[in-house]
Amino acid sequence: MQQYFFQLGNTPELSLAELQVVLPGTIFSQVHPDLASAKLDDNVDVASLMEKLGGTVKIIKVLANKEGTAKENLEAVLAQVLADTHPQEGKIHFALAELGRDHLPMLDPTDVKRALVEMGYGARFVEGSRHGLSASVLLHSQRVRELYVIQTSEKIFLGETAAVQNIDEWSRRDRSKPYADRKKGMLPPKVARMMVNMGLGMLQREQQTQIPLLLDPFCGSGTIAMEALLSDCDVIAGDLDSDAVHGTRQNLDWLNTVQPFDGTYAVVHQDATLIKIPKDRKVNLLVTEPFLGKPRPNPAKLPFIFKGLEKLYLGAFKHWTKILNPGAAVVIVFPVVETNNNGKQIRYDLRKLIDKISHLGYTTHSEPILYHRPQAVVQREIHAFIFQPGK
Numbered sequence: 001m002q003q004y005f006f007q008l009g010n011t012p013e014l015s016l017a018e019l020q021v022v023l024p025g026t027i028f029s030q031v032h033p034d035l036a037s038a039k040l041d042d043n044v045d046v047a048s049l050m051e052k053l054g055g056t057v058k059i060i061k062v063l064a065n066k067e068g069t070a071k072e073n074l075e076a077v078l079a080q081v082l083a084d085t086h087p088q089e090g091k092i093h094f095a096l097a098e099l100g101r102d103h104l105p106m107l108d109p110t111d112v113k114r115a116l117v118e119m120g121y122g123a124r125f126v127e128g129s130r131h132g133l134s135a136s137v138l139l140h141s142q143r144v145r146e147l148y149v150i151q152t153s154e155k156i157f158l159g160e161t162a163a164v165q166n167i168d169e170w171s172r173r174d175r176s177k178p179y180a181d182r183k184k185g186m187l188p189p190k191v192a193r194m195m196v197n198m199g200l201g202m203l204q205r206e207q208q209t210q211i212p213l214l215l216d217p218f219c220g221s222g223t224i225a226m227e228a229l230l231s232d233c234d235v236i237a238g239d240l241d242s243d244a245v246h247g248t249r250q251n252l253d254w255l256n257t258v259q260p261f262d263g264t265y266a267v268v269h270q271d272a273t274l275i276k277i278p279k280d281r282k283v284n285l286l287v288t289e290p291f292l293g294k295p296r297p298n299p300a301k302l303p304f305i306f307k308g309l310e311k312l313y314l315g316a317f318k319h320w321t322k323i324l325n326p327g328a329a330v331v332i333v334f335p336v337v338e339t340n341n342n343g344k345q346i347r348y349d350l351r352k353l354i355d356k357i358s359h360l361g362y363t364t365h366s367e368p369i370l371y372h373r374p375q376a377v378v379q380r381e382i383h384a385f386i387f388q389p390g391k
């Protein structure tokens with residue numbers, strides 16, 4: 001077994017939930033708010049693992065650890081670790097990052113460099129922030145070995161970045177796709193990927209053997225459909241708005257040219273509460289971000305708005321019982337708005353729905369996870385259900 005640290009993205013809870021489903025049976029411990037640790041089998045290829053994940057920024061491989069928290073000339077130890085693991089004779093280009101050590105004086109990279117030179121190595125230090133180089137710098141500096149010193153309450157871990165998120169591809173899918181409708185509120189591709197992974201992880205073993213068919217009946221610009229196709233699913237996407245249907249088609253065609261995939265896709269102009277699926281197919285994954293109301297709702301109208309949304313969602317859940325396979329996974333965004341009325345905090349959400357849809361066969365799979373952009377009025381709560389008719 002090999003120990004790793006996982007640097008989690010902006011919503012660490014969601015990133016961790018994704019890791020837990022992608023690596024079932026692995027025990028993760030969250031050592032800092034945005035850092036988790038786990039031991040993986042020696043045969044796990046962390047570069048391919050990183051390609052799957054939406055919520056992990058870096059995977060750091062532990063090279064050595066020391067009991068206690070004293071400084072004890074860490075620079076010399078770091079130089080030795082670098083030298084011992086350096087694959088060839090050439091110059092060592094290194095960066096130095098520290099996590100969980102903000103209360104301590106910074107390590108001095110010139111001491112590491114000096115120790116390397118004394119051992120006979122050429123060495124170059126690449127300067128970055130104390131918490132590490134950005135994913136984009138690392139991605140474009142293949143020769144640089146980024147060392148991490150990670151402090152937990154009992155130990156100091158010395159590690160090296162073993163995989164980094166391909167930020168170029170994530171930004172390309174976010175910003176360069178032909179169709180976007182930002183007024184409707186698009187999901188960031190990383191969040192869409194985490195939702196798809198959560199759904200895939202929830203599928204039972206017998207369903208995992210076939211190519212999953214994923215439905216997003218409120219597809220907007222097709223963010224979820226794109227991440228699903230890159231995760232080896234077949235996809236049906238639908239929307240009530242013909243621009244969204246046309247735009248999603250354009251986006252999926254474009255994706256197939258820049259990051260070719262094997263899955264098939266269809267984009268249909270249909271209402272999510274009535275959507276039809278070809279007779280010979282059943283959906284085993286429904287991942288969606290439905291209509292959430294306006295991004296800046298009038299506070300006085302919120303009770304009325306949420307009543308309308310509840311009706312729309314309930315109608316959709318009722319209809320989906322006809323097209324979902326038994327054991328299907330549903331990962332869906334519910335809107336949440338919190339207001340402050342003269343010091344009184346009011347929360348509007350759709351949690352009342354959970355009881356109603358349980359009678360239709362939808363069972364909560366895991367605790368909902370809140371995701372929101374810093375300035376957003378409408379927050380998104382990600383819910384996961386398993387559909388089992390007759391339950």
Ligand SMILES: C[S@@+](CC[C@H](N)C(=O)[O-])C[C@H]1O[C@@H](n2cnc3c(N)ncnc32)[C@H](O)[C@@H]1O
Binds near residue numbers: 222224240270291
């Ligand atoms: C929040 S957006 C989805 C955005 C999408 N996740 C993305 O990242 O681009 C919700 C979408 O639901 C569509 N919509 C609203 N009511 C619908 C209905 N009854 N059936 C199907 N689509 C509907 C809207 O046109 C809109 O495109």
